[in-house]
Amino acid sequence: MKKRNESKILIIVAMMWSAVAISSFPHVSSAAVTSNGNAETGKQLFEKRCTGCHSLDNNKEGPRLRSVYGRHAGSVSDFSYSNELKAAHIVWDEQSLDQWLTxxxxxxxDNDMAFHVPNPQERADIIQFLRLSSGK
Ligand code: HEC
Incomplete structure (x- = not known):
């Protein structure tokens, strides 16, 4: 009888510990479902691949890209987009940016951006950088 109670207590203690462990690391599970991109590498890739036509804060051949994440496609008011991109009903997020960059x-x-990024990890890194630059 005494032995059975001891093992019950052990089980309860073990359950309490795992509850503490799970609640102390809530970000572990949410990180898995968000991007696997590395913003630091993304910044370097952005500078190498994108800044010929884009900057974060100024329009060049392409529109400025700060706060692009979460923005409607074709919505920088002082940039002349193609009619096709202006008419597209897209909100830029992880998925739409990944498709766009692919x-x-x-x-x-018939949009005006003649460029793509074939490597999926590079796309994830760039998207993560754009997301953080957009404060998202
Ligand atoms: C050769 C020039 C060029 C390069 C290089 C380029 N872009 Fe673009 N980008 C454009 C142009 C031009 C547009 C506007 C397209 C239109 O109006 O149809 C655009 C549009 C975009 C848009 C849509 C923005 C909006 O406001 O809707 C995103 C996002 C974007 N580019 C991301 C990137 C990223 C990230 C890179 C680097 C991996 C990149 N571009 C490289 C020229 C370029």
Whole structure:
């Protein structure tokens, strides 16, 4: 009888410990479902690949990209977009940016961005950088 009570207590203690462990690391599970990109690498890739046409804060051949994450496509008011991108009903998020950077023409046929990023990890890194630069 005494032995059975002891093992019950042990089980309860073990359950309490795992509850503490789970609640102390809530970010572990949420990190898994968000991006696997590295913003630091993304910044370097952005500088290498994108700044020929884009900057975060100024329009160049392409529109400025700070706060692009969460913004509607074609909505920087002082940039002249293609009619196709202006008419597209897209909100830029992880998924739409990934599709856009994979193949812009598959997302918006006849748009004006003649560039793509074939490597999925590079896309994830760049998107993570754009997300953080947008304060999201
Ligand atoms: C050769 C020039 C060029 C390069 C390089 C380029 N872009 Fe673009 N980008 C454009 C142009 C031009 C547009 C506007 C397209 C339109 O109006 O159809 C654009 C549009 C975009 C948009 C849509 C913005 C909005 O306000 O809707 C995103 C996002 C974007 N580019 C991200 C990137 C990223 C990230 C890179 C680097 C991996 C990159 N671009 C590289 C020229 C370029």
């Amino acid at each position: 193949n812009p023409d598959a997302v918006v046929p």
